[in-house]
Amino acid sequence: MVRNINEITLDYYDEVRYLLSSELRLKILRLLLESDMTLDDIKKYISKQDTNILRTLKELQDLNLVETRDKTYMLTSTGYLASRNIMNVLDNWRIVTKYYRCFNYHSFKKFPIEYARYAFVLDESERITATEEDYDKTRRLYREKIKDATNLKIVLPIYSKQYFSYIMEVLKNNDAKLQLVTSRNIYDAIKNSTFWDDFKELKKKGNIRLWVSEKDIHEIYLTLTDTYSAISFFYQDETFDDATFFWEKEFKAKTMLEHLFQTYKHRKSIKEII
Template sequence: MNEMLIIQNPETKKYALTNTGYIVSIQVRNIIGAMESIKKFEEFWLSHDLSGIPGGLLLRIGDLKDSELHKTTPEYLRLPHERYMELIRTSRWIKGVSPILFTDYSEEFLELAFARNVDIEIITTRSVYDKLMELSMPDAVKKVKDLPNVRLYITDNNPKVAFTVTDNFLSLGLFLPNGTYDMMSDLISTSKSAREWGIELFDYYKRRAERVI
């Protein structure tokens, strides 16, 4: 087996990984990273519905090992979201999936889109989109539709995950087993691996969504 993983240069006598060895080393790193992430956030993974994360990205859950879990209590729900808003305001582009309606976030995103020309892509459910249109003034909707830097998509299926990825952070929220969104927990990471993981998750849902704006 070692001969399949390692090869020795007959001239220099130095050892190197074969192609097979390199592939195995990547898988080992993935497993080690996943174990670190699982151990670090064990209660978070165990107590939430993970069905909104596709299998391939679950295998790479180690990409989130450098995250921080921001938790709060029912008496002070804004705590995780204050950190989220701090990071959002420094972002140059935003991609997100939100099967729930946060009116504060919608207003903040629109301000960033209009005032700072931040590129924004959001995927939501049809029911949330309909409610958002109901609450919005017709003139405001028209202005948003005219913005080249804002794109809104809808999906007919509930993603069972809410997350935002930008050029500087990933924020991941999950649903509880009873189907309600956990407002009191937010996994946040600024690492490159976490952001790349988040972009892949966004692209997964974007391929299954329909653009409406």
């Protein structure tokens, strides 16, 4: 986990600078990610002079990112991984620009720095907020979306009786399984709540697996069901923002949201409670 930006700062950023400051290099890497190509294939997408394209290809070959066989250009293994990671960063760039308000207004102080690479998951989501006429809008929708789940994965940073009752309802009605990541103070609140007997029972039955951090380190309310997903954040003053990002059944970033959940589970400061 990266806690401080000083851990990842370097004296030079020559590699990023070299690849990212040229539109042509980026475009060629992107094209070769699609398939191996000859110069003629490349020219179908890029209207630059041959000499320009050939020079850029030569530069990428010198870096061992591209290789050539029978006049066909292809990515090497490092070229392939570099291109995919560059495209991920560009995708994050686009999403952070698109949702800049969300990022500027919410608190990410307790987020490990490397989660910045997951910014793109917000794409394809729909942000739902409560309105003056309909204060319960997001909660009602949350309840609706998780209602049919048989598998739930949740990072829980708040103890809200209302939200928690929805979760318990699903577990009991559907005999659903829950993987829960939370912090000690929230776990204590559950213990002192009216849900505790049911919770204990479900955990004993194997329906609930629980991971707890000693410190209050979670600034994200992340819910994954078999189909739908939801995320909410905290404001800068560390109060919970009820506005929720929802994802529909099929979306591109689903696997990545799963990964985000897994990275919470596998953080060193978090232990499974058996």
